[in-house]
Amino acid sequence: MNISWTKTLVDHPAYQKLKTLSKNPFDLTSLPDHSERIDQFMLEAEGWTYLYGTERIDPSVMDALYSLAKEAEALPKMQAMQAGEEINISEKRQVLHTAMRALSSSTKEANLAKGEIEKIKKFIKETEEFTDYVTVAIGGSDLGPRALFQSLAYLKKNGRNAHFISNVDPDDAAAVLKGLDLSKTLFAVVSKSGTTLETLTNETIVREALEDKGLDPKNHILAITQKGSQMDDLSRYRACFYLFDFVGGRYSATAAPGGLLLSFTLGIEPYLELLKGAEAMDNHARTAPPEENLPLTLALLGIWNRNFLDLPTVAVIPYSEALAKLPAHLQQLDMESNGKHVDRGGKKVSFQTGPILWGEPGTNAQHSFFQLIHQGTSPIPLEFIAFRRNQYQKDLDVQGTSSEEKLFANVLAQSIAFAVGEKNDNPNKECLGNRPSSLLVGDRLDPKTMGSLFALYEHKVAFQGFIWGINSFDQEGVQLGKRLAAGVLERMQGEGKPFPLADRLLEKAKWAP
Numbered sequence: 001m002n003i004s005w006t007k008t009l010v011d012h013p014a015y016q017k018l019k020t021l022s023k024n025p026f027d028l029t030s031l032p033d034h035s036e037r038i039d040q041f042m043l044e045a046e047g048w049t050y051l052y053g054t055e056r057i058d059p060s061v062m063d064a065l066y067s068l069a070k071e072a073e074a075l076p077k078m079q080a081m082q083a084g085e086e087i088n089i090s091e092k093r094q095v096l097h098t099a100m101r102a103l104s105s106s107t108k109e110a111n112l113a114k115g116e117i118e119k120i121k122k123f124i125k126e127t128e129e130f131t132d133y134v135t136v137a138i139g140g141s142d143l144g145p146r147a148l149f150q151s152l153a154y155l156k157k158n159g160r161n162a163h164f165i166s167n168v169d170p171d172d173a174a175a176v177l178k179g180l181d182l183s184k185t186l187f188a189v190v191s192k193s194g195t196t197l198e199t200l201t202n203e204t205i206v207r208e209a210l211e212d213k214g215l216d217p218k219n220h221i222l223a224i225t226q227k228g229s230q231m232d233d234l235s236r237y238r239a240c241f242y243l244f245d246f247v248g249g250r251y252s253a254t255a256a257p258g259g260l261l262l263s264f265t266l267g268i269e270p271y272l273e274l275l276k277g278a279e280a281m282d283n284h285a286r287t288a289p290p291e292e293n294l295p296l297t298l299a300l301l302g303i304w305n306r307n308f309l310d311l312p313t314v315a316v317i318p319y320s321e322a323l324a325k326l327p328a329h330l331q332q333l334d335m336e337s338n339g340k341h342v343d344r345g346g347k348k349v350s351f352q353t354g355p356i357l358w359g360e361p362g363t364n365a366q367h368s369f370f371q372l373i374h375q376g377t378s379p380i381p382l383e384f385i386a387f388r389r390n391q392y393q394k395d396l397d398v399q400g401t402s403s404e405e406k407l408f409a410n411v412l413a414q415s416i417a418f419a420v421g422e423k424n425d426n427p428n429k430e431c432l433g434n435r436p437s438s439l440l441v442g443d444r445l446d447p448k449t450m451g452s453l454f455a456l457y458e459h460k461v462a463f464q465g466f467i468w469g470i471n472s473f474d475q476e477g478v479q480l481g482k483r484l485a486a487g488v489l490e491r492m493q494g495e496g497k498p499f500p501l502a503d504r505l506l507e508k509a510k511w512a513p
Helices: 013-021 028-033 059-071 074-083 097-101 108-126 140-151 170-178 197-212 256-265 268-287 294-308 326-338 370-375 403-420 447-468 476-492 500-508
Strands: 042-045 048-051 132-136 161-165 185-190 221-225 240-242 313-318 356-358 382-389 437-444
Touching: 013 059, 013 294, 028 403, 042 294, 048 294, 059 074, 059 294, 059 447, 074 268, 074 294, 074 447, 097 108, 097 268, 097 447, 108 240, 108 256, 108 268, 132 140, 132 197, 132 256, 140 161, 140 256, 140 326, 140 447, 161 170, 161 256, 170 197, 185 197, 185 256, 197 221, 197 476, 221 256, 240 256, 256 268, 268 294, 268 447, 294 313, 294 447, 313 326, 326 356, 326 447, 370 403, 382 403, 403 437, 437 447, 476 500
Parallel strands: 132 161, 132 185, 185 221, 221 240, 313 356, 313 382, 382 437
Antiparallel strands: 042 048, 048 437
């Protein structure tokens, strides 16, 4: 494809148009007089209804945003990514997490993924005697699979349980191991490089615990790693599943790290349904025109809030307890991908890039930090996620309404309240309103819907990176702390090069091994 990858946000004509429009954005407090906006600003795609009439936009803003997407060649860049072009320029890699769920494709990468799926099917049949599955991982290899499992735990098979060890804090591993029958437990150690310090440390703890019970670690530990790494060793692991060079850790949840976990605890069919949902959203992101493209529209509204309304954070609020871990996954996905201060050519950018992303489930969030969003000094955009039906299909009328009705009423009420606010003669009671939000509504949180939701946010993040002109697919900032930690560890052992700053900090922190 003949695509220009050198331009950044400020190089496009639509940027100046949007700067002008941002001087007088729509005032959401007037929303009661403009209820037609709810119909005007909505999108339906892949089972989702997206309502964004409560964002500070109007038709001219949306026209300019879609022009920006076209000038930045956002859609051709998405197509190039999914076609396997080497768009991760700093690491000279393809970005093909979409191939991990391309069940209808016959590309080389998709066939590799299908091969791993067949290995998973075989492995699950061979391990029916086990009851517990522990993921030993950190970062994307932990956060994504953890969010997937919790979102679909209502489908968990009887006698099958999932656990997670991620923190190098020894209490994390000790707490998980304490309650397990190790003779019936499998441990999946996930490290693409095979050298992740925290994960290998926790693996050693697991091995020692198994040996203390007279068990052979090789019968209980499997590796999920890159082919040829030091963990690709069947003499030490019950099985080896592969993470491919073209799939980053934060994009790996729909591959083996999540696939094995879900197949063991839920069964293979829910996992395959998850992949179908993700593949459908991949296809939509690649083929839907900009004005009908759901992840692109989310991305553009995020750029509007970040770059033109100067709002530095975004809160993702799922009105579903099953999605309690989704904000943590999205925090890494977004902030590790788009937390960049240079463009693809290595030049410092003159504009803001990735926002600070955070969130918790509603309605608990309403009784926590919503106070600040309603009456604080800094407007915070919100992305609400809600469903029309619950997972367990169990509910009860209390005081004339069901819990499901109360939940959905709350998310709608909050969206209106943030937009409209409330005037009051008592300043302490006044809510200023004009706080932007959007609402993503699905029918029911099932495997296919969850796969679609995961892919939706992956593509939102990618589209924003394409438009900003940054590389969303490396994470060099993560490496500095790792290198320094190695130096501090040497000093704690009385070894290594002189490190006065670390030595002084250790002294004043009263570190005693």
